[in-house]
Amino acid sequence: MEIRHTDIRTELFHNRFVIISTSGVSMKPLLYDKGRKDATQVLIEPVTGQLRVGELPLFERQDGKLVIHRVIEVRKDSLGNAIMYRTRGDNCMSCEQIHPDKVLGMVTKIYRKRRTINVTDCGYRMYVRIWNAIYPLRYIWYRMRVRVKKA
Numbered sequence: 001m002e003i004r005h006t007d008i009r010t011e012l013f014h015n016r017f018v019i020i021s022t023s024g025v026s027m028k029p030l031l032y033d034k035g036r037k038d039a040t041q042v043l044i045e046p047v048t049g050q051l052r053v054g055e056l057p058l059f060e061r062q063d064g065k066l067v068i069h070r071v072i073e074v075r076k077d078s079l080g081n082a083i084m085y086r087t088r089g090d091n092c093m094s095c096e097q098i099h100p101d102k103v104l105g106m107v108t109k110i111y112r113k114r115r116t117i118n119v120t121d122c123g124y125r126m127y128v129r130i131w132n133a134i135y136p137l138r139y140i141w142y143r144m145r146v147r148v149k150k151a
Contacts, residue, residue, distance in 0.1 A: 008020070008044075008058075008066065008104065008105075009104060012044065012045075012046045012058075012104050012105040013046075015046050016046075017043055017044060017045045017046075017105075017108075018043075018044050018105070019041055019042070019043050019044070019111075020041065020042060020044065021039050021040070021041050022039065022040045022041070022042060022068065025091055026067075026069065026089030026090070026091050026092050027056075027068060027069070027070075027089050027090045027091060028090065028091040029090070029091070030090055030110070030127075031068070031090075031110070031112075032112060039112075040110060040111065040112040041110075041111040041112070042056075042068065042107045042109065042110050042111070043107065043108050043109035043110075043111070044058050044104075044105040044106065044107055044108070045105055045106060045108045046105050047103055047104075047105055047106050050074065050081070050082040050100070051071050051074065051082065051085055051100075051103065051106065052071065052074065053071055053072060053073065053074060054070065054071065054125070054128040054129075054132070055070070055071050055106055055107075055119070056068050056069070056070055056071075056106060056107035056119070057069075057071060057085065057087070057098075057103045057104075057105070057106045057107075058103070058104045058105045058106065058107065059085075059087070059098045059102045059103045059104060060102050060104060061096075061102075066104070068107060069087035069088055069089045069092070069096070070087060070088060070089070070090060070128070070132075071085050071086070071087055072086050072087060072088050072095065072132065073085070073086035074086075082100050083099075083100070084097050084098070084099060084100075085097070085098050085099075085100065085103070090131060093138075093139055093142050107119060110124075
């Protein structure tokens with residue numbers, strides 16, 4: 001059974017969770033594409049409060065596409081309320097900004113390779129810190145690969 005976007009929105013709006021298979025490559029190596037036999041599934045729950053750096057929101061882009069990317073910065077107003085989230089896929093070099101009202105839910109568990117990864121586990125949080133810390137090196141590596149391909 002295929003889940004339509006409206007079903008996801010409705011379930012999360014009614015404070016229920018959804019489990020979906022991921023697709024695309026923007027969150028590699030953490031999330032695998034649903035076209036593979038070891039595809040990743042994620043548990044998405046409604047958002048309760050503001051997102052924090054490192055969390056994985058499910059949000060809607062302007063074109064209506066649903067996306068899961070990692071929050072890398074939270075911009076706040078003078079009262080401390082989030083006014084914009086800056087996100088980036090783990091396998092991406094560019095960022096995008098999303099408004100809090102575009103966030104539908106957030107990933108709380110990841111199911112892959114017969115394992116369950118809870119986003120509050122120490123190992124997962126360490127992965128997030130390391131992956132974000134090495135971004136400058138990944139960016140340099142990416143730029144070098146692009147230049148070599150062009151040569």
